[in-house]
Amino acid sequence: MAKITASVYTSHVPAIGAAMDLHKTHEPYWQPLFQGYEFSKRWMKEHKPDVIFLVYNDHATAFSLELIPTFAIGTAAEFAVADEGWGPRPVPKVVGHPTLASHIAQSVIQQDFDLTIVNRMDVDHGLTVPLSLMCGEQDPKAGAWPCPVIPFAVNVVQYPVPSGQRCFALGQAIRKAVESYDEDLNVQIWGTGGMSHQLQGPRAGLINAEWDKRFLDRLIAEPAELAKVPHIEYVREAGSEGIELVMWLIARGAMADVAGGPAAKVAHRFYHVPASNTAVGHLILEQNRA
Ligand code: DHB
Ligand code: FE
DSSP: OOEEEEEEEEOOOHHHHHHHHTTOTTSTTTHHHHHTTHHHHHHHHHTOOSEEEEEEOOOSSSSOTTOOOSEEEEOSSEEOBOBOSSOBOSSOOEEOOHHHHHHHHHHHHHTTOOOEEESSOOBOHHHHHHHHHHHOOOOTTTOOOSSOEEEEEEOOSSSSOOOHHHHHHHHHHHHHHHHTOSSOOEEEEEEEOOSSOOOSSTTTTOOOHHHHHHHHHHHHHOHHHHTTOOHHHHHHHHOGGGGGGHHHHHHHHTSGGGGTOOOEEEEEEEEEEEETTEEEEEEEEEEOOO
């Protein structure tokens, strides 16, 4: 049987990818940020999963205003790295896991969540920057990411976006789907995007460190209560792009403690301001066994 063994949460700032690709990670501006992921890169090597189920948002790269799926699961064998205006990042293509992805689609749709099935899609910084942060620099020619990845795109760009409650319930359905897959697979679920930031309008540059840190506390200790936070609070307190944080509730909902199972263990927690226009938050929760 497949198992969710850990959940990982991280911001996805595009400038982080550029800093890695241009070998600027030791510059004074970037050094404290990358220092916070040193533990995580070691942890990833020691806890290498068979598959990563990666919850992220597309930024009008694969989808445009012509087609806006609320939840889209990537069932393809591979996903090309998108060109976001400066050419594709020099990182390996993303290899998928079509059989597990199809099984999750089947199970989650039968649990009454209407997923869009995507057999062809390019993936942008929302997916590649978390992979880079956790897995380190990769040679695009020689290299491959450490394991297959199932991309799961959530619309947090064009309103109406899904609620925290819906995302949290979806995470629970995803855990059931994974645990009903016959093969013994070690699956990690990642929730990405956030933390507070606003890229537009009079409040551009907004950061709310106090609210972000409380979000991390609550994500760990009282996720069901946190899931009740309405959109307006994310936008007011964490800025217009802070709404990306609802995706973290999908990953958190997939941990066993939410359904009465053993507690999750905090393996790592990190918070840093600034990275480009964004506050960076990061958490690793390991699944304790019963
Ligand atoms: C920035 C952050 C994002 O989440 C994003 O998608 C694009 C840019 C930024 O901080 O610059
Ligand atoms: Fe973003």
